Amino acid sequence: MGRVNFGTVSASYQVSDALRLAASLGAIGGKVGDDTGETATARAYSLEASYRVSGPVKVYANVNCYNTGDADWGNGRTIGLGLKVNFGGKSMANGKVADLDALSNMRWGGDW
């Protein structure tokens, strides 16, 4: 991966005390071929649901998709399941700095 720019917008809704839903839309683009200087862009979509099991402990499930719109660079999907523990009493909602999966997939698809 030579250099990429990225941007995401996301919204979340607290359905109940326990359930929270979130959706993200993103774009990634830039130079992906180190030797060739080739460029590519990708769109990324994410959905996530989290459920507070007990106290600060949550379980979450998410699906992340990215699509370059170009057969040369491929498409990717990721599903995830996990456990998250908040501490300090304040939720760091939407704290994910960058979509690592999408960055990685761009790199993986583009460095041949």
Next chain:
Amino acid sequence: MKTALITFGFALGAMTGAALAQDVPFSGYVSLGAVQSTNDNYEFETNYNPWRGLDFGAAVSFDMSGGKSIDLELRNFSQGDAYYSGYYVTSGQLATAGYNVNNGALGYGGFAGLYVSKDYYEEGADNNLILGGKLSYAMADKVSLFAQVGDCRKLQAIMIWVG
């Protein structure tokens, strides 16, 4: 990196215990998840399915006066092809520091960090500098909006350019 992860994990564990026990000027999270991914690639007209891996994340945010806060975030993930186990592996680590200002419902800030990634076919890892800004807005404690823009580029290229 593994040593740093373990050290960071112990520190977060200790802080988690303290934070659960009393009101403290910091907050954060620790998460661990399982990931399965697919990637359609044109080269062999095939679908490398599935990639499986783990996703670890941790962050801590320290409150300061005037609604300002500093946060540290660490993420680690790995994905490997089940069939070509140990060969098709992609892994990445992200470590960032951020500065945030919260003004009522509105929040804004910036972050800088290191994104290290390694693919199966390369010797060594790529070190990338990641820079960005973020904006958030909360409405009636129910809805929150978040946006970020950023730039990720090879650290080696920057060093050559600076040198």
